[in-house]
Amino acid sequence: MTTFKDSSASTASSRDDRLSIADILGIVVGKNLPVRFTAYDGSSLGSPDAEFHIDLKSPRGTTYLVTAPGDLGLARAYISGDLTITGAHPGNPYPVLKVLGEQLHFSRPSAREFTQITRSLGWEVLKPIAPPPQESLPRWRRIAEGLRHSKTRDADAIHHHYDVSNAFYEKVLGPSMTYTCAAYESADQSLEDAQENKYRLVFDKLNLKEGDRLLDIGCGWGGMVRYAARRGVKAIGATLSAEQAEWAQKAIAEEGLSELAEVRHSDYRDIAETGFDAVSSIGLTEHIGVHNYPAYFKFIKSKLRVGGLMLNHCITRPDNKHTARAGGFIDRYVFPDGELTGSGRIITEIQDIGLEVRHEENLRESYALTLAGWCRNLEANWDECVAEVGEGTAKVWGLYMAGSQLGFERNVIQLHQVLAVRLGADGDAQLPLRPWWKG
Template sequence: MTTFKEQASTHRKLTIAEILEEFAEGQIPLRFSAYDGSSAGAPDAPYGLTLKNPRGTTYLATAPGDLGMARAYVSGDLEMEGVHPGDPYEVLRVMGDDLSFKRPSAKTLAMVTRSLGWELLRPIAPPPQESLPRWRRIAEGLRHSKTRDAESIHHHYDVSNTFYEYVLGPSMTYTCAAYPSVDASLEDAQENKYRLVFEKLGLKAGDRLLDIGCGWGGMVRYAARRGVHVIGATLSREQAEWAQKAVVDEGLTEFAEVRFSDYRDVTETGFDAVSSIGLTEHIGVANYAAYFEFVKSKLRDGGRVLNHCITRPDNRSNGRAGGFIDRYVFPDGELTGSGRIITEMQDVGLEVRHEENLREHYALTLRDWCRNLVDNWDECVAEVGIGTAKVWGLYMAGSRLGFERNVVQLHQVLAVKLDDKSDAHVPLRPWWEG
């Protein structure tokens, strides 16, 4: 039999801070304050969260986890204190390392529901930066059809070339760099990455290279400057226009061409090498076999392919991205382990010769992209708006933490198309500088 005091406690409405404390496991490592005047956590903590209004509560309550937090943060309803919005890494690090949540009891859920009221628990429209959920994207075509892939690429890459110039820096390279040292500059690390790919592929003047998903043409121009004939293909119109102009401006039209094209529409064959840098994440795990069969069909005997992409640390995980990444960053993006990639390459008859994990290098790359965003914050906000700029800061800082904590990895896999006598036409030992 419950006492009067217990009944009163059960029917008392909780403050926002008390609700957080009900869900949190142990000490809250951040300062937290809410619009109802309540607070929780360590008052002297260097970092904090401020929930500014009821709309933010609705976002958090109706989409628990990273998606709800992203909605509240991007809309300006949740503020992170002690960090710049272009690089909220430290808040995310503290939350990831020191804040955990327990499974609430039915009694707790009932108290929270009564405290918030049904009005705050009714879903509302998300911020305009959010893409449609997967089930509603069917209007754009089946997942990984040409039409739907084009729309997904448009969502992420056609933000603004000017914005990317601010964030990526002069290299305009939106893939993991290869740092010769921890304190190397971003530009030197990106140049080093292209050198590494070039040397692994064994390219030389007069060779032919197909660069699939070429972005703003960094690899295309690196190879063309060294006398290699290159075709680059990208599904982003803005990337293609920027990259082709750069080819013209550098006087490389004799060697390089960048096409606004689905890679599946490239008809030329007999290439000495194919580079695929940051594309596999977009094509769908179920399409790997067809993709690597396509790559193989483009190579001459003895030709090489270098696949560079983000991976999972194992081969068992569901390939789909989490709610925030899928709805705000890479719609329809999928990741799997490097073992699955190697298997698919081998199963179409490509011989894998080398693979390596550049996980720590991507964390450093994201660190430097966030630094660029912070340094150019006002210009970036003027270019794309505060909401989109905050999406990028959140995404890049969170991704940095993911690479540091081995949630994701970055693998380069080098393979060769054997000739009819099974000769790989490669040296006995690795021929590139590490």
């Protein structure tokens, strides 16, 4: 690909041996940039005919990029409006992220290049500045203000992500108000049908029937609770989000399900009832911390009757070796204190507290399709979403969901469902010999 640079910027650079912004980018990513890049100093890189144009508009954007290299710095510059993208909708930046992910390759500058870059940028640009207001406190500050995964700190983390605006979520998630992976039977299935199919799959795996009792931990807007109640199951849901609980209780009342269904604004650890026929945990394990798994699954076991079933549905790593901590962007903008590990670690912890694992499956491709559906919804309802939560927050969501779609497609992250049973003293699972549900 031909490289183009503003001639006046190049002349100035040669006079004082200072590099333009485009020169610096060329050192870091190479000259064959798959997009067109322009900067506030007049320099540019990449073909003018490229599908996507990226414009760095201010020194503040450069400060964000150089003081937090990687996804966090890019997110700061993009969310603040100091870096703009033409050719991809902010509600669905998946196409440009895909191109950059496939064709952009970073290299470490030499010592000489690093010195020249530093001199060219100047010390003012290299001084850290306040991040955009959508960003949560850094991990060390959160630790200073409370123990990680204490009830108070978990409530704060859930509030940061989920108490954005129910109206915003209605636009992005669609009528199901379901913020977890759907279960697609085919790539052309609608998002709503795939979400209904997910609830059907969980319900059937848990072998629920009319008159049974279900506990749904981290129930969100109550989708699983209401699905079960419509089929005669007595269901209790718990969520740390006040806005979710309020929305869910209203939906329960409107559907005439109040005799069977309840959603509590509560920490799951405060649920006192026991003897449930089933416990579902759909999208909560990511929030509780890997070191808390033993206590978490022990709690679930304590809530089940003998022969009762548990289904754990959560995002995982593709292996069990990587650090559990989330990357900078996810930790600071999306899921503060969130942690992911491999399905093997999850299964081990479930087994070690005495539940018997009966089935496990990966819905990785379904989550990529789910995220694509959410991105389409955000793009289609962009103006309403921006009016509801502001452009910066809406951009966070577009960036997060599109990036996550890529992650699932490329097997950077997965989604696993694990089904387990509480055995009796004699080892009787009280279950059919073969799977009893439709896949």
